[in-house]
Amino acid sequence: MPTLFDAVTFGDLKLKNRIVMAPLTRNRSPRAVPNDLNVVYYEQRATAGLIVSEGTAVTQQGQGYADVPGLYLPEALEGWKKITDAVHARGGAIVAQLWHVGRISHVSLQKDGAAPVAPSAVAAKSKTYIINEDGSGGFAETSEPRALELAELPGIADDFGKAARAAVDAGFDGVEIHGANGYLLDQFLKDGANQRTDAYGGSIENRARLTLEVVDAVAKAIGAGRTGIRLSPTTPANDITDSNPQALFDYVVEQLATRDLAFIHVIEGATGGPRDHQYAGASFDYDAFKATYVKAGGKAAWLLNNGYTAETAKQAVESGRADLVSFGRPFIANPDLVRRIKDDAAWNEINPKTLYGGGAEGYTDYPTLEAAE
Structure with a gap:
């Protein structure tokens, strides 16, 4: 029977345990460039079997929040190289989450102050984080988007492929394509945001086209064994909806099953x-969703997320519902979360006031059990 603490290999990713640090936006990389404080943050959490980096923009067009990192500037790649080196020095593994936010910008x-892009010119009832004229940070309504032209869409897939290659060159073990949470690929997938009538809109097959083209571009650039994807079939995040998510995502994973991804x-x-x-x-039936993937021949690691506790995570892996389990906010407050789960130790409480922006407070100063001892 598998346990959370077993070493495991999926695709080209070799993990020392099945506990994953989920991607976590922290808004602490000014000018889209990772810095020395970010190095400390990731290094502290390298006991995770796998770290999925915070959402990292594939291009400036893909940026949706102030002070989040990118993969499109030479200095950003230099910053990421320091982070990946630090994680590897502690025996950890790390993948970059490739992000294009679409209309959430x-x-x-x-x-040049251009409008954000989207599948359709439909504004999201959502907010983003910007830097105000006085230098302070704060939340603001997202701007009205424009619909991407048909001729632009191959370039979007190409941008993801180039970013994936840049990530691996910067030392990442692989990438996670962000296809969730109401961002660009999720906007194309779901009919609440996608009102197109061309080859990328209307039917489920058409709406899934861009996501699958992105997956193929990334796999071609770095190999399918280094490639994962994040999906959120029913989240309402960033004002996203769909009329038939089961049929949509069953189709998506049937197609992904043929692509030999890592997770x-x-x-x-x-x-x-x-x-x-x-x-x-x-x-939506999540167990049936996984069964659809397996029936279609999918062999990638099945990684589950959202509100798992130590106990429910152990049960998910031991029962076979999941191969891996990811934790988000618990990893913010507990850099040594793996040890705390293994030792059945108490978890630090998170400080919600320091989640976005700022410096070391609420970022790299959460105490470990070792420090307490």
């Missing part, structure tokens, strides 16, 4: 909220 973050990272329910959240009138 603001004109102040786009080149599929599934957010169950509402991101950071109820695990049983459903879109109005549209139920």
